[in-house]
Amino acid sequence: MMRHRSGKPFTDRRDHYQEVTDRIVAALEAGTRPWQQPWKNGAPGMPVNATTGRRYHGINTLILAMTSFALGGDPRFCSYKQASDRGWQVRKGERGTTVFFFKRMLVEDRNAAPDAEDRTKAIPMLRAYTVFNGSQIEGIPAYVRPDTAETPWRRPEAADIILANSKAVVRFGGDRAFYSPSLDFIQLPDPAAFNSAEDFAATALHEAAHWSGASHRLNRDLSGRFGSAAYAQEELRAELASVFIGGTLGLPCDIPNHASYVASWARKLKEDKREIFRAAADAQRIADYLLAFHPDYAEAEDTADGEESAASSDVAEAA
Secondary structure (H helix, E strand, O other), rough: OOOOOOOOOOOOOOHHHHHHHHHHHHHHHOOOOOOOOOOOOOOOOOOOEOOOOOOOOOHHHHHHHHHHHHHOOOOOEHHHHHHHHHHOOOOOOOOOOOEEEEEEEEEEEOOOOOOOOOOOOEEEEEEEEEEHHHEEOOOOOOOOOOOOOOOHHHHHOHHHHHHHHHHOEEEEEEOOOOOOOOOOOEEEEOHHHHHOOHHHHHHHHHHHHHHHHOOOOOOOOOOOOOOOOOHHHHHHHHHHHHHHHOOOOOOOOOOOHHHHHHHHHHHHHHHHOOHHHHHHHHHHHHHHHHOOOOOOHHHHOOOOOOOHHHHHHHHHHHH
16 A cells, blocks of 8 residues: 555555656657756756755656646655654645655575575665655745855856866857767857857757767767667757756756657657656766766765765666
């Protein structure tokens, strides 16, 4: 039986992979990308736990960002019990959002060699929990967005710092933005061609997301040609990474994408209910890789608890 408000793991046999996938496919088929924020800039930030301050990762970032955008932008979430422990109260009738964590269980490896010293193997087990957004909780302090003194990586020059420290080769000119895997450079129109400095920064970091996939970096498959399924899969990862990076830096993340991409994503997700989990995990790795080039962000991350980052990696392995 599912204990909806306790914050304890679900014990039913719902197919959570399928439920998440169905939600996203429905939005894609309706012509919307559900992870896109409904405002152009000034986003409060990526989802965090309201009581611990820890950021969520991977698929949880995607799911909770979608909920946050739908409810007005408060990025804070916590379980019913966490809220109660603080003296807060989830409003009656509010519907929570499911988040996922993986824990490793050691089981007997029946395929191990008879003389093997270790006859166990680790299997990641999916656990689902219910959390509520800050806007659904009475008594929680009003959300105050951190200023740039607390989050210096949200200053306007953040993208320039990341690109400079990455040592990526960036060329300017023309009317197209792209990354060339064969020649390993990023091509961008002149900054003056963009509507704003924020739009330029967001586009540059989107192409940097593709740049991160080179074999000597994060080693993703970049061999797909435009219009192919492989190309669309890589574009989905860069798109989600743009959401994660944009939310962290306070940049717009509505990078225009061809309608054929969206149709291809919907088809792929229908075929494989775990693909969105893999894509979100890959996008998290891209975001972490690029954001680490900002020294202030890297320093803040070094002092943070890495427990939830490990959970994000487990998502990819389980998926």
